[in-house]
Amino acid sequence: WILQDKTATTLTRNITLMCILTIASALLEFVGDGIYNSTMGRVHSHFQGKVFQAVLRQETEFFQQNQTGNITSRVTDDTSTLCESLSEELSILMWYLVRGLCLLGLMLWGSLSLTLVTLAALPLLFLLPKKLGKWCQSLGVQVRDSLAEASQVAIEALSAMPTVRSFANEEGEAQKFRQKLEEMKTLNQKEALAYAVNLCTTDVSGLLLKVGILYIGGQMVITGTISSGNLVAFVLYQIQFTVAVKVLLSAYPRVQKAIGSSEKIFEYLDRTPRCPPRGLLIPSNMKSLVQFQDVSFAYPNDPDVLVLQGLTFTLYPGKVTALVGPNGSGKSTVAALLQNLYQPTMGQLLLDGEPLPQYEHRYLHRQVAAVGQEPQLFGRSIQENIAYGLIQKPTMEEIKSAAIQSGAHSFISGLPQGYDTEVGEAGGQLSGGQRQAVALARALIRKPRVLIL
Structure with a gap:
């Protein structure tokens, strides 16, 4: 021009x-x-939030049957891998798809017969990468499972460091983690091999296609069907078209790998919680009469062993009732049922004459509060821990009043930052007794009608 x-x-x-x-x-x-x-980026954040929300909706048995490390890995690592892979690969796929279609149009304009030869060879280029893509998808699932198992080992060890150190088992935990990493290393090597084989076969197939086009095109130039200039132009278009196809084929296994990472994620999203639907009862005045009527219960992971069998008793308002019995007799199970964490296998558990699931979720847990022997605090300030779970933020006077009732105010006042003091992960900056006092204040601020200690 x-x-x-x-x-x-x-x-x-x-x-x-x-x-x-x-x-x-x-x-x-x-x-x-x-x-x-x-x-x-917004899709990633939204998707990760949806997965975490879906996990939080699951029943208590779900968290007993799935290890914390596995769940954490799915919510964080797998969602990140999926979103990042799709973010990169979709951009590449869209760009090279449009480019490939434009080049295909130029090739058709240059020589219909040579274009048909190129298109006839494409199924051969697609077939093997498709098979390898399934292999990559399978390996991707195995890698994510292996990573989740390694994460579980690390989480268990780090959350129980005093116990690990007490038994001098630092090297044992490190060895266990290395074993999991070795398993993941083997899978990563297989994954790398699959990718290399896919790349190699695509290169060889593309080279054979170029040689075939040059041979057929040369014969056409000799017979005068096409000019040498048009052949050169077609070959240039065909080389760029092959590059576009090669990129698309190399991206396919990576997309399959991302799909493999997403299997467990979508399993969480699609999973229906195995618990009764939340009720709507919000009575203005609760008497807090608790009745166990012929209650039997077996944990889902061991349904043939009844922890409670035909249990019947009544807890009257304004009275303190102590459950006494040997280890394994079901005292903690009674407390868990009363918190609506599980449903009785047989019989009924009534609160003011209504089954617990009939009450609105937040309302029920304002009326029934529990403080465990080993209470769980969150890595936040003391003030936030006491106000945890309340819809309406309590005033500082209400927080202090609950702390005074629980006996926590005296030691909190002595801290440099008072109620703004960070308690550390799982309340690790506080002593066992201090954690119990803060947990008791967290229960008392709700003014519960039923208090479980």
């Missing part, structure tokens, strides 16, 4: 136009990438 116009003015104008187009293209690419990445 430029060579046809000999004048300097035309050359300058064309060069200026090319510069403008280049700058405009760069700006549009910048804006497009910014919008795309911003959108994918």
